[in-house]
Amino acid sequence: MAFAAPDHGPGYSFTSPTTASAPKQHGFYPYTDNGGSILGISGADFTILAGDTRSTSGYNINSRMAPKLFRIGGEGPDATGARIILGVVGFGADGAALKERLDTIVKIYRYEHGKDMSVKACAQRLSHLLYGKRFFPYYTHAILGGIDEEGKGALYSYDPVGSYEREQCRAGGAAASLIMPFLDNQVNFKNQYVPGSGEGHDLKAREVVPLSRNYVMELVEDAFTSAVERHIEVGDGLQVLVVTENGIEERISPLKQD
Amino acid sequence: MNHLPQAWGRPRDDVYGAYNASFLPQDGPKQHTQSPIVTGTSVVAMKFKDGVVVAADNLASYGSLARFTDVKRLRQFNTRAVLGFGGDVSDMQHLDRLLTSLSLRENYADPGSSGDETDTASLDAKNLHTYLSKVMYKRRTDFNPLWNHILVAGLDDADKPFLASVDLLGTTFSAPSLATGFGAHLAVPILRRVAPDEAAAETLSMDDAVNAVKEAMKVLFYRDARSLDKYSIAVIRKDGVQLKEDEKLEGQSWAFAETIRGYGTQIH
Numbered sequence: 001m002a003f004a005a006p007d008h009g010p011g012y013s014f015t016s017p018t019t020a021s022a023p024k025q026h027g028f029y030p031y032t033d034n035g036g037s038i039l040g041i042s043g044a045d046f047t048i049l050a051g052d053t054r055s056t057s058g059y060n061i062n063s064r065m066a067p068k069l070f071r072i073g074g075e076g077p078d079a080t081g082a083r084i085i086l087g088v089v090g091f092g093a094d095g096a097a098l099k100e101r102l103d104t105i106v107k108i109y110r111y112e113h114g115k116d117m118s119v120k121a122c123a124q125r126l127s128h129l130l131y132g133k134r135f136f137p138y139y140t141h142a143i144l145g146g147i148d149e150e151g152k153g154a155l156y157s158y159d160p161v162g163s164y165e166r167e168q169c170r171a172g173g174a175a176a177s178l179i180m181p182f183l184d185n186q187v188n189f190k191n192q193y194v195p196g197s198g199e200g201h202d203l204k205a206r207e208v209v210p211l212s213r214n215y216v217m218e219l220v221e222d223a224f225t226s227a228v229e230r231h232i233e234v235g236d237g238l239q240v241l242v243v244t245e246n247g248i249e250e251r252i253s254p255l256k257q258d
Numbered sequence: 259m260n261h262l263p264q265a266w267g268r269p270r271d272d273v274y275g276a277y278n279a280s281f282l283p284q285d286g287p288k289q290h291t292q293s294p295i296v297t298g299t300s301v302v303a304m305k306f307k308d309g310v311v312v313a314a315d316n317l318a319s320y321g322s323l324a325r326f327t328d329v330k331r332l333r334q335f336n337t338r339a340v341l342g343f344g345g346d347v348s349d350m351q352h353l354d355r356l357l358t359s360l361s362l363r364e365n366y367a368d369p370g371s372s373g374d375e376t377d378t379a380s381l382d383a384k385n386l387h388t389y390l391s392k393v394m395y396k397r398r399t400d401f402n403p404l405w406n407h408i409l410v411a412g413l414d415d416a417d418k419p420f421l422a423s424v425d426l427l428g429t430t431f432s433a434p435s436l437a438t439g440f441g442a443h444l445a446v447p448i449l450r451r452v453a454p455d456e457a458a459a460e461t462l463s464m465d466d467a468v469n470a471v472k473e474a475m476k477v478l479f480y481r482d483a484r485s486l487d488k489y490s491i492a493v494i495r496k497d498g499v500q501l502k503e504d505e506k507l508e509g510q511s512w513a514f515a516e517t518i519r520g521y522g523t524q525i526h
Contacts, residue, residue: 027292030398032427055431060442062423063431065456093395093428136399 031139032057034092035233037173038068039223040143041187042153044210046244047145049087050220052255053237064236064257070099071248073106073117082248084122084146085241089173091139098138102126119146123156123164130162137161141172146243175227175234186219187211228256294346294405296320298331299484300441301342302474303409304449305419305434305459306467309495310411312340313471317486318347324486330503332490335361339383339412340492340499344438345426346405353404360389383412383420395428407438412494434459440482445474464493476507
């Protein structure tokens with residue numbers, strides 16, 4: 001408005017700096033929490049990833065079948081030939097974006113190098129993807145699973161900005177705080193001692209050994225049925241992906257819908 | 259007589275008070291949508307045996323004012339996809355323009371495999387949902403969201419019923435029955451009683467699905483203050499889209515209203 005106000009006579013409204021307010025602050029929050037929980041356990045020659053299939057917004061259930069576990073780097077819509085699996089919980093849209101980026105990268109790696117990406121390399125790349133958005137993070141907790149170069153089960157877990165670590169087991173998402181202590185005790189045998197091995201400091205910790213696949217499946221099911229009882233954002237269905245050197249097997253079973 | 263032409267036609271401050279310019283664009287950083295202005299309320303949809311039914315009323319509200327009462331919030335994209343828009347109406351119109359240009363680009367060279375000009379369905383509902391989810395997620399990531407919650411109803415590449423949602427954050431999900439806004443609270447439980455899961459939806463007849471959606475629209479009109487009894491409803495099946503945009507809610511009964519206590523001036 002390049003009009004000058006007359007400096008005499010009655011006043012007219014040309015510009016009114018007094019009523020002009022400061023620019024409004026952002027009222028848009030770009031994140032939400034879609035609930036759900038995932039967990040991963042690695043064994044001697046397999047890795048299991050599990051997650052519930054519920055998607056929530058506040059107290060609403062968006063969907064009872066919204067899988068959080070994905071095959072990474074396979075061909076076609078069924079991800080044929082994939083050997084790496086990814087679980088993402090937290091903000092669903094970021095999770096989907098992250099999954100798609102990693103999937104594309106692993107596919108391009110195969111196209112350019114004529115061999116599959118190792119889980120170790122994929123794990124580090126995922127860390128870089130997350131850290132690349134350090135100042136506008138993907139609001140997700142990711143767990144990556146596969147078989148390493150020695151044929152052993154590999155499991156990597158991440159925080160939203162890319163800190164990562166290879167572990168035997170990890171729970172993530174809404175019920176992580178319920179499931180993780182159970183896993184500490186049942187997978188890493190925390191607070192378990194050899195009976196009669198002594199008192200106080202003489203107590204011998206129970207030796208940690210890789211668990212069998214069937215036993216791990218039972219742990220996974222117990223972890224989720226228990227989490228469903230105590231967390232409202234977890235339920236509806238249990239999706240389990242198992243990676244072995246032969247490929248990926250999937251199983252979906254019902255959980256309580258309340 | 260005022261001899262300064264700049265002032266002609268302007269209200270005098272001594273008569274009307276200084277003009278409140280606070281709503282005008284300010285000089286300063288570029289502003290993005292921070293809240294929706296003219297809004298549409300719920301969209302409800304559910305899958306059935308061989309298709310999907312979707313409905314939305316014809317109201318665009320300005321806050322609590324029922325501002326526009328003939329706004330069509332269902333958009334047919336082609337012979338196998340219909341979109342239902344909840345949220346900001348101007349953002350809906352922007353997306354409408356975007357989808358028109360997408361449709362033109364997709365169908366200019368190849369007007370459908372059947373050679374029939376009306377069968378412009380190179381993109382199925384699933385493709386369209388993927389496209390929209392990328393648009394919405396990009397816009398939220400730019401802190402410039404399109405303030406909508408959209409249901410995409412139609413058929414996928416295998417002609418199976420497809421129903422999915424995308425919102426202003428780019429969040430996506432799919433279910434046998436979906437509803438946006440107020441409908442997520444009121445309509446979804448009604449629809450889930452009819453078809454609790456995918457298996458139930460696969461045996462559901464079209465009439466049962468349409469009746470369930472109409473019932474949900476009625477309940478929404480009873481309890482959602484920003485709703486209207488005029489609505490649009492679309493059924494998408496393999497043989498095409500049946501879109502009706504001037505429906506009126508039937509079989510209303512306000513008898514229940516007599517029993518409501520505690521919100522008015524009643525004594526008892």
